[in-house]
Amino acid sequence: MNKQWFKVIAGVLSLAIVLVACGSAKEEKKSAGEGQQKEELPMVELVWNFPLSAIPQDLDSVQEAVNKITKEKINATVKLKAHTFADYNQKMNTVVASGESYDIAWTANWNWDYLQNQSKGAFLELDDLLNSYAPDLLKSMPEFVWDAAKIQGKIYGIPNYQTVTKREGFIIQKRFADKYNLDVNSIKKFEDIEPFLKQIKESESADIVPFLNDKYGRFNIMPQSLGLEAITANNIIGVDLKNPETPINLYETEQYKHYLDTMRDWYTKGYVNENAATLKNKNDIIQTGNAAVQFHNVLKPGGEIEAKAANGGNDVIYVPLTEPYASTGTVITTMQAINKNSKNAERAMMFINLLNTDKELYNTISFGVEGKHYTKVSDNVIQVNKDAGYAPNAGWVFGNTFNGYLVEGMDPAVLEETKKANESATKSPLMGFKFDSTPVMAEIANLATVIDQYLPALETGTWDPNEKLKEFQDKLKQAGTDKVMAELAKQIEAWKQTK
Structure with missing residues (x-):
C-alpha cells in the first residue's frame, strides 16, 4: 500500500516538474519574443538617412548618446546621416541609384516622395514586421493614420505621429x-x-x-x-x-x-x-x-x-x-521607411519602434544630451542651449512628438490640444x-x-x-x-x- 502511494506521489511530482519546466520554457520564449533580449541578438549597425534645416555641428556626440541607448535595448548602433531639406531629394536619389547601403530613410509626400519611391521598389513592406516587432507602435496611432499610410492595402512607411492636420x-x-x-x-x-x-x-x-x-x-x-x-x-x-x-x-x-x-x-x-x-x-x-x-x-x-x-x-x-x-497628404508628410535591400530589417523595425515608444531615445535624438544641449527645468520641461551645436528643432522628423519634452515657454496643454485637433479635424472626402x-x-x-x-x-x-x-x-x-x-x-x- 505504501509503495503504491509512493508511486502515485512520485508520479504527481514528476508531472508537476514537467509542467513547471514547460511553463518556464514558454515564458522564456515569450519574453524573448516580446522584449527581443539583446543577448540573443548579434550586434549590427543601422544606417539612418534624414533631413534637417541644417546639419548640426555636434551630431557625433548625439549619435554616441543614441547608441548607448540602442546597444542596451536592441544591441544595435545607428549611424545618423543628416542632410539638408534642400539637398535631401537629390541625395537620396543618388543613394538609391548607386546601391549605397542604408537601412532606414525619412520620406514624405513633399520631399523624396513616398509614393514614387515605393512604386520604384525602394521600400520594404512593413505589415509583418510591425505585427512582430512593434505592436505597441501599431496601437499608438488612430486607424485613419495607418489607412493614410497604406499603398494598395499595405504599409511601406511609418508616420511620425504629430499633428496630422494642416492649418494654413x-x-x-x-x-x-x-x-x-x-x-x-x-x-x-x-x-x-x-x-x-x-x-x-x-x-x-x-x-x-x-x-x-x-x-x-x-x-x-x-x-x-x-x-x-x-x-x-x-x-x-x-x-x-x-x-x-x-x-x-x-x-x-x-x-x-x-x-x-x-x-x-x-x-x-x-x-x-x-x-x-x-x-x-x-x-x-x-x-x-x-x-x-x-x-x-x-x-x-x-x-x-x-x-x-x-x-x-x-x-x-x-x-x-x-x-x-x-x-492623406497631411498624414504622410513625415515618415520612416525601411530599405527593401536592408540586411537588418527586423532590427530597423525595432529601432523605429523605439523611436516612437521610448521617450529617452526620442528626446535624445530630438534635443541632444542633457546638460550639454539642453537643461531640464522640470521633469518634462527643458531649456534648449541653441549655441551648443545641436538644436535641430525638428522632432517631427524623428518619431512620435507626443513623447517629447516641452520646451520652456510652451503651453503644457499643447499636447492635448494637438490630439484633440487630430481627432476632431475635418477629414478630406x-x-x-x-x-x-x-x-x-x-x-x-x-x-x-x-x-x-x-x-x-x-x-x-x-x-x-x-x-x-x-x-x-x-x-x-x-x-x-x-x-x-x-x-x-x-x-x-x-x-x-x-x-
Missing part, C-alpha cells in the same frame, strides 16, 4: 505686429496681409523681407484656404472641394491666377525678396530673423515656440486662415486615397520639367502672369495634363467602389 495661415514676427498695431482679426484671406507688408517695406531697413518666398512658391501650401486639394505630385492635378470627385488642373483655376496676380503685385512693390525665384533654402533667411511674414500650412498648437527658434530667437504669432483639416502615378510616369516626368522651367519665376512674382501664364498652361497640356486627369478620375472611381 501666416507666421508673423511679433515685434513687427506690435510695432504697427496689426489687427489679426482683420486678416481673413491671403491678400488681407498687404497693408501690413506695405508698412514694413516703407518703415524697416532694407534687410527685412516683408514677405518671404522661395523658388517653390506658396500656392502649393495654400490649397485649402482656396477651396482646393492637391492630389498628384507637383500640385498639378487636384480637386475643388465643392466637387471632390472630378479632377481639375489646379494651374488653370481662377484661384491660381489670383495668387499669381497678387504675388506679382507684391514683388513689383518690393514686398517679396528679390532672389525668391532662385532661393533654394528659405531657412537661410529665416534663421537670420529677417523674415517679417511667412505663409505656412502647419500652424500647429504650440508651434510658435519652434518657430521662434527657427526665426533667430524672435517671438512670432500665428494668424490662421483655416480650421484644422486632415487628408478623399481620405485614404492615393494616386498611383505608374500608368502616367512619362507624363508626370514631362510635367515636372515644365514646372521646373516656369513655376519659380511665376509663383514668386518675378514674371508677369499676363505674359507667361498662358504659355505655362499650354506647355502643361502638351506634357500630358489631360491624360493624368483621366487616369486620376479612373482611380478615384475605382477607390470609391471599395469604400
Whole structure:
C-alpha cells in the first residue's frame, strides 16, 4: 500500500516538474519574443538617412548618446546621416541609384516622395514586421493614420505621429505686429496681409523681407484656404472641394491666377525678396530673423515656440486662415521607411519602434544630451542651449512628438490640444486615397520639367502672369495634363467602389 502511494506521489511530482519546466520554457520564449533580449541578438549597425534645416555641428556626440541607448535595448548602433531639406531629394536619389547601403530613410509626400519611391521598389513592406516587432507602435496611432499610410492595402512607411492636420495661415514676427498695431482679426484671406507688408517695406531697413518666398512658391501650401486639394505630385492635378470627385488642373483655376496676380503685385512693390525665384533654402533667411511674414500650412498648437527658434530667437504669432483639416497628404508628410535591400530589417523595425515608444531615445535624438544641449527645468520641461551645436528643432522628423519634452515657454496643454485637433479635424472626402502615378510616369516626368522651367519665376512674382501664364498652361497640356486627369478620375472611381 505504501509503495503504491509512493508511486502515485512520485508520479504527481514528476508531472508537476514537467509542467513547471514547460511553463518556464514558454515564458522564456515569450519574453524573448516580446522584449527581443539583446543577448540573443548579434550586434549590427543601422544606417539612418534624414533631413534637417541644417546639419548640426555636434551630431557625433548625439549619435554616441543614441547608441548607448540602442546597444542596451536592441544591441544595435545607428549611424545618423543628416542632410539638408534642400539637398535631401537629390541625395537620396543618388543613394538609391548607386546601391549605397542604408537601412532606414525619412520620406514624405513633399520631399523624396513616398509614393514614387515605393512604386520604384525602394521600400520594404512593413505589415509583418510591425505585427512582430512593434505592436505597441501599431496601437499608438488612430486607424485613419495607418489607412493614410497604406499603398494598395499595405504599409511601406511609418508616420511620425504629430499633428496630422494642416492649418494654413501666416507666421508673423511679433515685434513687427506690435510695432504697427496689426489687427489679426482683420486678416481673413491671403491678400488681407498687404497693408501690413506695405508698412514694413516703407518703415524697416532694407534687410527685412516683408514677405518671404522661395523658388517653390506658396500656392502649393495654400490649397485649402482656396477651396482646393492637391492630389498628384507637383500640385498639378487636384480637386475643388465643392466637387471632390472630378479632377481639375489646379494651374488653370481662377484661384491660381489670383495668387499669381497678387504675388506679382507684391514683388513689383518690393514686398517679396528679390532672389525668391532662385532661393533654394528659405531657412537661410529665416534663421537670420529677417523674415517679417511667412505663409505656412502647419500652424500647429504650440508651434510658435519652434518657430521662434527657427526665426533667430524672435517671438512670432500665428494668424490662421483655416480650421484644422486632415487628408492623406497631411498624414504622410513625415515618415520612416525601411530599405527593401536592408540586411537588418527586423532590427530597423525595432529601432523605429523605439523611436516612437521610448521617450529617452526620442528626446535624445530630438534635443541632444542633457546638460550639454539642453537643461531640464522640470521633469518634462527643458531649456534648449541653441549655441551648443545641436538644436535641430525638428522632432517631427524623428518619431512620435507626443513623447517629447516641452520646451520652456510652451503651453503644457499643447499636447492635448494637438490630439484633440487630430481627432476632431475635418477629414478630406478623399481620405485614404492615393494616386498611383505608374500608368502616367512619362507624363508626370514631362510635367515636372515644365514646372521646373516656369513655376519659380511665376509663383514668386518675378514674371508677369499676363505674359507667361498662358504659355505655362499650354506647355502643361502638351506634357500630358489631360491624360493624368483621366487616369486620376479612373482611380478615384475605382477607390470609391471599395469604400
